[in-house]
Amino acid sequence: MNQHGYAVAIVGASGEVGRSMIETLERYPIPVSSLRLLASKRSAGKTLLFKKEPIVIEELSEDSFEGIDLAFFSAGGSVSLKYAPIAVSKGAVVIDNTSAFRMDPTIPLVVPEVNAHVLSKNTPLIANPNCSTIQLVVALKPLIEAYGIESVNVSTYQAISGAGAKALYEYEQELSDESYEPQILPTRSDEIYYQIAHNVIPQIDVFLSSGYTKEEIKMINETQKILDDYELKVNATCVRVPVRYGHSVSVTVKLKKPVNDREEIIEVFKQSPDVILRDNILHQEYPMPSYLAHQDEVFVGRVRKDLFEENVVHFWVVADNILKGAALNSVQIAYYMHRHGLLGD
Template identity: 50%
Template structure:
């Protein structure tokens, strides 16, 4: 390696998010001299597309990180827990997409549009937040800065791609089975997902909240840097392939009109305000799929309280909700001279 070389690894490169990470590195022209793809032993030797060619997938081991400056992990929590410390010890900075490190007080949880300064205190591991949390806090932050948010009530409508490739295949298969008058098989989810909504994402835990709901509650406070913001969540899986939607109600200390909120959000980074009810302009998963921005619309005042707003937020969960946010963290490290 030469003095200016930058070597990047994608761990979990054969999965939906891993492949999107490779595509995002390419599309954003991330200045890596070398990009390497890692996955489990069963995927070693296969190939994944990158730029004009392909990368041969290598087996991820504890000794894989010598000479690697940055590793983007999207291989599940158990894999991250096992391998990220070895990468960190080898001097490699890990940006991890799993939930393994998010609530560790020693690990920054970063959304570049919201809390970029938190990268300054990393110890070679940085956590990528939950997909549904990311798109919500991108919108909440500028409103919080303007009027201080006291309370958030969020209901999500989350695409099957958030579960992974097996869930995408299951939805496709069930639709075909139903159109062919066959009984749909449910393997990934506890019930049929085609033409259905499941008010359970992850397993149930304390107070009968699911882990997905608890993630949104706890991660929001950590990212926003304000424990006083009260959050309650209901997360729902819907039969959509790509794009998470969220109905978000906020209560603020200072009054914000809908027009003021639109103006604030229109100037905020990473956001597209798509809000014109008279022309039926509002965000939808089909609009957001494949896009980098977080879309917000249906901005209106909550008439049941003095300082309340309703918002409808949509983003591609594989892009901004996972791969793009991880690459943006890498770009942040690069611009701050913390990489390579």
């Protein structure tokens, strides 16, 4: 860091998450002395604006991290596995958005509202969790503090942008051309493709022998790691829906203590500084992705006490997958480290 701020690099700058990272850095009070934008050969030479100044995207190489203090990675797991250690060896702190390092026990997996305490001075590499997991753990935090939790069961309704810019482009093609052949969803790593327009796909990422998808196992493992509770029973069904931005999650939680009524849980969420409660059944008020996309916060609604069990509650959580689910959470990690003197010399 020099007196003007940090030399920052964004790997995957031309992607959905990378572009959102640039916009988030513009409005967050992290001093940036220089910004290097990195992507593949495909985007090298194109320009993007940072604080109204054009910056030319460079092709990522082993020499890209000379003089960089802080590097955000969002260009896929294989890129992170190869280049994040190089960035660290050049002295950069890396915040990685891919799944490459999330379950490495030596690497912190961080949602600042929930577990920023695991960050320490010059932690060289920090992993940013899966998008649906981030909004889930933020919403679970007030319940953990008030009651403790025993188990969590979720179904997700995940936006197309979660699969990247090309998946969004494919959706637009499907809407405008009925003969278009899908080539991306449910996942590029599998053999058969389905259209997402006018459809709902109960597969995100590839299947494992257990019958769960990789995305579901990520949610389960990452939730336990972030909450540092490996006894917590977590179950997930992850589903892609034809929504451009904003993931929704239907959550059922078994608490460690009984609950009197719906109002009691409503009050717990109301008191939390980390979620915004949108729950007014008289006025049909509840969070919906089309209305809340491009906002920073995690929104909670449809709060109910289970009709049969004293200590079970149900609710609905919506957040922007590109912001809180990726770019914003990464920038918030950096901002927390900056504010607490954990970045730089």
